[in-house]
Amino acid sequence: MDQHPAYKAELDFTEILRTPHRLFGYTYLYFLAVLAVIGILYVNNLNPVGNNRVLPVILKDSSAFVREIPYQSPGVLPPVDVRAASVPTEAMLTRGREVYRANCASCHGDNGQGDGAAGLVLNPKPRNFHSAEGWTNGAKISQIYRTLQDGIVRNGMASYAYLPPSDRFALLHLIRKFNPVPPMDSEQELMELETVYQLSKGSVIAAQIPIREAERRILAEHSGDVIAVTQRYTRLEGSDDPGAVLFARVTENPERTLTALQSASSRVGTLDDFIRFVTPDPVQLGFRASVNQLDRDKWETLYQFVRRTML
Ligand code: HEC
Numbered sequence: 186m187d188q189h190p191a192y193k194a195e196l197d198f199t200e201i202l203r204t205p206h207r208l209f210g211y212t213y214l215y216f217l218a219v220l221a222v223i224g225i226l227y228v229n230n231l232n233p234v235g236n237n238r239v240l241p242v243i244l245k246d247s248s249a250f251v252r253e254i255p256y257q258s259p260g261v262l263p264p265v266d267v268r269a270a271s272v273p274t275e276a277m278l279t280r281g282r283e284v285y286r287a288n289c290a291s292c293h294g295d296n297g298q299g300d301g302a303a304g305l306v307l308n309p310k311p312r313n314f315h316s317a318e319g320w321t322n323g324a325k326i327s328q329i330y331r332t333l334q335d336g337i338v339r340n341g342m343a344s345y346a347y348l349p350p351s352d353r354f355a356l357l358h359l360i361r362k363f364n365p366v367p368p369m370d371s372e373q374e375l376m377e378l379e380t381v382y383q384l385s386k387g388s389v390i391a392a393q394i395p396i397r398e399a400e401r402r403i404l405a406e407h408s409g410d411v412i413a414v415t416q417r418y419t420r421l422e423g424s425d426d427p428g429a430v431l432f433a434r435v436t437e438n439p440e441r442t443l444t445a446l447q448s449a450s451s452r453v454g455t456l457d458d459f460i461r462f463v464t465p466d467p468v469q470l471g472f473r474a475s476v477n478q479l480d481r482d483k484w485e486t487l488y489q490f491v492r493r494t495m496l
Contacts, residue, residue, distance in 0.1 A: 257347075259392035265350045265384040267375050271326050273358035281359030284352050288345065297363040307341045314363035324367055327374045329357040334382070350384055407448060414443045417494050428490025431483060441471030443494060450495050459488045 270277075286295075292304035292311040299313035312320065321337050322328045333353045336344030345353065361367040370378075379385060394402075404411065418439060421429040436442045446453060446462075453459040467476045479487065 254393055254395055256395060256398075257390060257393040260390055262349045262388045262390060263351070264387040265354065267379045267384055270351070270354040270384075271370065271375055273362070277355045277358050278362065280352065281355035281357075284348065284356055285359055288348075289356070297360065309340050311342070314360045315365075317364060317366065317368075324361065324364055325370045325374065326354075326357055326361070327370050327378045329360060330354075330378055330382075333357070347390075349390075350382070350388065404444070407444075410447050411440075411444050414447050414494060415440055418443055421490075421494065426490070428486050428493070431486050432490050435473055435476040435479070435487065436471055437468070437473050438471035443471075443491075445470045446491055447495055453488075453491075456485060456488045459491070460484055 285293075290301055292299075292301040292307070293314065294300040294304070294311075297314035299311040301311065304311035314324075317324065320328070321340065322332045330353060332342065333345045333348065333356065335346075336342050338344065345356075348356070422433065422439075423429070432439065449462060453462050463470060463472060464477050467474055476487075
């Protein structure tokens with residue numbers, strides 16, 4: 186019988202692994218180089234997020250944003266006769282257009298189609314007043330009045346209770362003009378409006394001033410103290426006093442910090458009071474958020490410095 190020679194694999198894979206150039210010659214180096222180039226190109230073209238090249242954004246303290254309120258003189262608003270006010274006049278519509286443009290058009294659109302820029306992000310969308318369908322409270326006089334009084338806050342429609350009742354009637358007539366067939370109130374519904382809101386009695390409105398103005402006045406009343414504190418601070422600023430150096434490092438707005446601490450000086454009688462006062466909202470007090478990372482010795486240094494600067 187023919188003795189087959191011992192079977193020998195045509196390719197010995199373990200051999201190839203040990204000396205790959207025997208199979209590929211040195212072309213595999215070439216492929217490696219191509220891969221490396223592709224890799225470099227890929228990494229260089231990553232979008233800024235993937236690339237981690239986005240500059241850190243300074244976080245703004247949202248509690249620092251205040252919704253401004255207008256000046257309002259105190260007064261008694263004239264009584265409104267619901268029955269008379271429920272019939273639109275040209276004067277009312279003209280007034281309505283003015284108030285609408287100032288307060289409502291941003292969301293409800295210039296022509297009441299619910300397409301104002303500020304409303305684009307809202308869900309549900311601001312009401313399209315031309316459509317008779319889908320109203321939450323409804324398009325009757327009494328229903329719109331209620332919407333303006335209470336708002337539909339859960340859906341992004343604020344209360345406009347601060348508008349005088351006469352302006353609210355002007356607005357609701359304007360809005361109802363957009364509606365081809367505005368639904369009518371029954372006599373009883375109009376009378377309920379009177380019963381609930383006591384419109385024939387007139388209403389008292391309290392005086393109000395804008396928040397910024399109030400802040401300015403409070404500061405002005407304490408300006409003597411503030412000037413004294415700021416002067417003391419200016420003397421210490423830039424000195425190599427360790428307290429002054431630390432204070433400069435942990436404050437964003439030293440003047441604000443000193444003013445705030447000065448007006449709260451009775452509440453920061455001890456080191457612990459001081460820490461408790463500052464840590465919940467350092468940024469609002471003019472500190473940097475990093476102040477919360479100080480160890481107790483540093484807090485002590487800071488506290489002593491503040492005490493020396495205060496009156
Ligand atoms: C911040 C945006 C915004 C502003 C400003 C705004 N609205 Fe609205 N309004 C809405 C949204 C959102 C709705 C929808 C609420 C819903 O579907 O329940 C709405 C709904 C309404 C409705 C319909 C209520 C119902 O029964 O469905 C009336 C009426 C209305 N607004 C009147 C006004 C008037 C008048 C002004 C100005 C004084 C005004 N809105 C200002 C967002 C706004």
